Amino acid sequence: MSVVVTGTPRVPPEILRAFAAFGVATVHEAQGRTGLFGSHMRPIYPGARLVGAAVTVSVPPADNWMLHVAVEQCQAGDVLVVAPTSPSDAGYFGELLATSLRSRGVVGLIIEAGVRDVAALSEMKFPVWSKAISAQGTVKETLGSVNVPLVCAGQLVLPGDLVVADDDGVVVVPRRSAGAVLAASEARERKEEAIRARLKAGELGLDVYAMREALAKKGLKYQPAAAED
């Protein structure tokens, strides 16, 4: 059942570049609140951020052999997305693999397992989102697959899909809808810009979003605090 799929199509580079302007929360909203990875996926340093095209890797528990296989399938602008077939916190990935990926132009790693060498990775500014940090090593005994459909942190990721990750988490955008989600993200951002200015000036969200009538209709009551002695 182990296979490496080669030559998978990716979301185009100009789309990747355009998404650099948008955060995970914006993209997640812009595509109808779908595609968000579980919140246990955390960046290894604050301020980490990436946009890339997914190379997916299904790995056995505590066995990182397939990561070496996957490196060869990577090109500039890719992000490695890795999930084990059974839960594992072992340290699948460290500074040597990051050095190898960077030499190919890979922008980062998303892994629902553990990583190590995080001091070195942070210094290199190689962004990683993981479930755990652990120095525990892995073996190279069992095969997995590269560029097959993958469920990672509760989301389905197909090879070539767009992945955006920042301090808020990780979101996947299907390759074919990336253009539409880009347009929706831009629209959302423009709208928020106008609202931000009004809120900064002291206007209330209740008025900016015209919520008062709906609240009253639902039955919201205001009552003064009881007098005190």
Place this chain on the structure above:
Amino acid sequence: MSVVVTGTPRVPPEILRAFAAFGVATVHEAQGRTGLFGSHMRPIYPGARLVGAAVTVSVPPADNWMLHVAVEQCQAGDVLVVAPTSPSDAGYFGELLATSLRSRGVVGLIIEAGVRDVAALSEMKFPVWSKAISAQGTVKETLGSVNVPLVCAGQLVLPGDLVVADDDGVVVVPRRSAGAVLAASEARERKEEAIRARLKAGELGLDVYAMREALAKKGLKYQPAAAED
């Protein structure tokens, strides 16, 4: 059952200012080891710190409508304290709401749920303590309440109570006892100052705190390590 209580009394501003000198651990000790929120409440950036008067908000799961309602009830020196009626990790709060709160002088947020836009919030230095970080959006469908008694992270918070938060966590001080706890915090700090100097100079806590007799009475024995070959 939804209500917004208006005009609630707050702990006075001069008390808020005086508490700026004390950390959560000191305040927690000074009021007899009560009022500490559960340790799952973590700041979104290191060094975050606040002292404020609580505006409490009870919210439905994954619905942030009441936060917009609560903003109008806030004044300078307040801190929003939010808990959902059923557990939720959704991202109730982000940069737009922070912008709105800051324009009213609100000093930060304590929420037993998720927040998002944490990169922007960190850059704004808007301090937040939360249970989770998640880009997952919320809806605006169901009412909750503002300025009612609230259990948040295992503690009872009444509107107007004093809240102190730092890297160690979050503690609530009942409004009416804030003055007494302030005095006790000052006394504790003075005492610790003297002890700190002695410990720094190399004296042992065993002597500084005069523990040797009590330890011996409890039966503590000293024995040399076994000789090795």
Place this chain on the structure above:
Amino acid sequence: MSVVVTGTPRVPPEILRAFAAFGVATVHEAQGRTGLFGSHMRPIYPGARLVGAAVTVSVPPADNWMLHVAVEQCQAGDVLVVAPTSPSDAGYFGELLATSLRSRGVVGLIIEAGVRDVAALSEMKFPVWSKAISAQGTVKETLGSVNVPLVCAGQLVLPGDLVVADDDGVVVVPRRSAGAVLAASEARERKEEAIRARLKAGELGLDVYAMREALAKKGLKYQPAAAED
């Protein structure tokens, strides 16, 4: 059953100094993937790092009396390793104890429980690995033991053992095998240095580690992505 063992032998200072060059992941590999603490043990600030000789402390839940007893048993180059007899997240340790330990030359703390004053500890650059951060205070009522064999975060630690900790976690090396593990760490580091250079230059791990034959033998297949419409 409470005892303080005095005059325990330690791993020698020159060994401690030599280990300063190696991270937890390297040491863990060099001693055959043993000795790693559970990944719930996290540093209180990024970049924390230490090498020390273990002074072990077995403490009752939420009672830090024995930490004061342990301080007297510490000498320069030691690290305090603490585990409670029943799980506890209470804040056993803060800035005053750190001040006292530092005055004796202790290099840091490993504790499978909570700590507090983390802002102050971070400013002092006193490195701590803990299971929790909590302002919750402890009592001084019940005895424990110092310098007895201790299970901490799933590992057996004997007094005088070598402990290395960094952003990746914590590893213990038995005192008597520290010399051998040092040699193995140096060998591993040299080997990795050569590999790092080749990977940085763009060579693939598949070739550097000569994995292609073994993968083929296990049955790995490559197949081109399906054509798209």
Place this chain on the structure above:
Amino acid sequence: MSVVVTGTPRVPPEILRAFAAFGVATVHEAQGRTGLFGSHMRPIYPGARLVGAAVTVSVPPADNWMLHVAVEQCQAGDVLVVAPTSPSDAGYFGELLATSLRSRGVVGLIIEAGVRDVAALSEMKFPVWSKAISAQGTVKETLGSVNVPLVCAGQLVLPGDLVVADDDGVVVVPRRSAGAVLAASEARERKEEAIRARLKAGELGLDVYAMREALAKKGLKYQPAAAED
């Protein structure tokens, strides 16, 4: 700060008896979805169930001394509600304390910590809801309080409040509103009885609850599955 409050008023026995007909889910709904303990509170055997008047106990971590103090304050129909001041999984309670409570007519225990002797407790049919099961013993060193306001598993419990617990969890009803919640529970049960009969007969909830119009208004669309080759 330790105190034992004596002679606290309880919810009357006839109210306790009347609640025997209702489960936790019904009572929770009937009082507006408030008062539910966190779902980490689980019964030690399936089918456990109780209705009682709360005797509250605030205990130190891993110290069960106050449980012995609390027994004396109990009368027939009471339930002990216990929470530690800092999280603890220690086994505070076992078969001897259960024997003592039963001899006074106490109907069970709710404890946000650990219990032990669960085989014996199950055989006695002494119902307990706890956060953990652990043989770990506790000490008798530090005072706590009995019959003070208590936050347990995220809910505020006052002495004398009504507590209902079953396989679904634990709910608290404030003493003064117990009569009203009883009436609402009865009304809810009657309404559900009629609905149950219709659903059993094969009618759809969509029709029984008349939801079709509201769903259509929100924009729900039906579409046939794509044809397959």
Place this chain on the structure above:
Amino acid sequence: MSVVVTGTPRVPPEILRAFAAFGVATVHEAQGRTGLFGSHMRPIYPGARLVGAAVTVSVPPADNWMLHVAVEQCQAGDVLVVAPTSPSDAGYFGELLATSLRSRGVVGLIIEAGVRDVAALSEMKFPVWSKAISAQGTVKETLGSVNVPLVCAGQLVLPGDLVVADDDGVVVVPRRSAGAVLAASEARERKEEAIRARLKAGELGLDVYAMREALAKKGLKYQPAAAED
């Protein structure tokens, strides 16, 4: 984005019946160790077991409106598979919905959220696998979707797929491969039957599986225990 897909094809009834002979572990092995739900999905009573065709439901957090919509799409032999778009432990499902589903021949429920009325559900022998048990109610405010591809507990489920669940957990088999997995399950079971007899008779797995040579080749050493004084 809300849609109800009608008339989805299901795995055929004769296949469902044939799978009744096989447990989750067998099916999971027979399809190459894929399709297993996360181990946090637990049955509400011991001995629960089902085989069914999936009707998938994507629900908002703490909102069970779509379950009522889904009932109408169910037929005999179906199993409801439900996941929320953001994590929720609320009690989406209870005895009334089970009554409605049973009247249509639905065989059970898999839900990555909470359920309630578990005493009644257990008495009805209506099998449910869930992430939590909670009396917390839900609202009916927001739409979701029925019979769309769904990620539940880490696995991708398509409408009409085969689901097997027992005390060991939950596994999904893609509809089109159900026949092949059935054959593989039968083959595996036959093979295990022969092995079971040999092991029961006292033969060692080392010999039954002929492992001794491979172990020796990997370097396994036997050594007698050290003599004792």
Place this chain on the structure above:
Amino acid sequence: MSVVVTGTPRVPPEILRAFAAFGVATVHEAQGRTGLFGSHMRPIYPGARLVGAAVTVSVPPADNWMLHVAVEQCQAGDVLVVAPTSPSDAGYFGELLATSLRSRGVVGLIIEAGVRDVAALSEMKFPVWSKAISAQGTVKETLGSVNVPLVCAGQLVLPGDLVVADDDGVVVVPRRSAGAVLAASEARERKEEAIRARLKAGELGLDVYAMREALAKKGLKYQPAAAED
């Protein structure tokens, strides 16, 4: 580093038989509150119970090869105690291995990982304490060790040590101190028998244990509840 130690001495059979009368809580107390496994180790069915001599097995993550090796080292009265070198929830053990162990007179399994076939194991009344239940299979690729010192669920277990397990958890007693702990368990049980009779007759623990003076000395105060309107 892989080794199978043969012919390890065990705690004698007559000691094993004598411990059958005592529960985990009693034994844990009788040996000074040491040796208790973490409370995440739970029996797979209620009422499970065993006393045995430990055969220890250190296994790689998600690899159960060494269990087959360990079977050969077992004799009547033994219990298998298993821990992985890195955390794993995979299902290492099922009905076939249990059949094999039972044919040799092994009394049960303690494993800090996952097991499967729990319905069959429960029917066989083969007692197992585990960290997880999961149908996820394991591989047979990497060696481990049998009858070496093992840390399992936070406790050090040596081959031949006595293990007692019941609904309250698991406790290990060092082989050489088993006789002394047996005597202490018997003494404790006799003492509790007398206390049980007094408590059953309605005497208070406050009097049976003569606690009143110590409580008063610590400062315990009694105060009547405030009068109500």
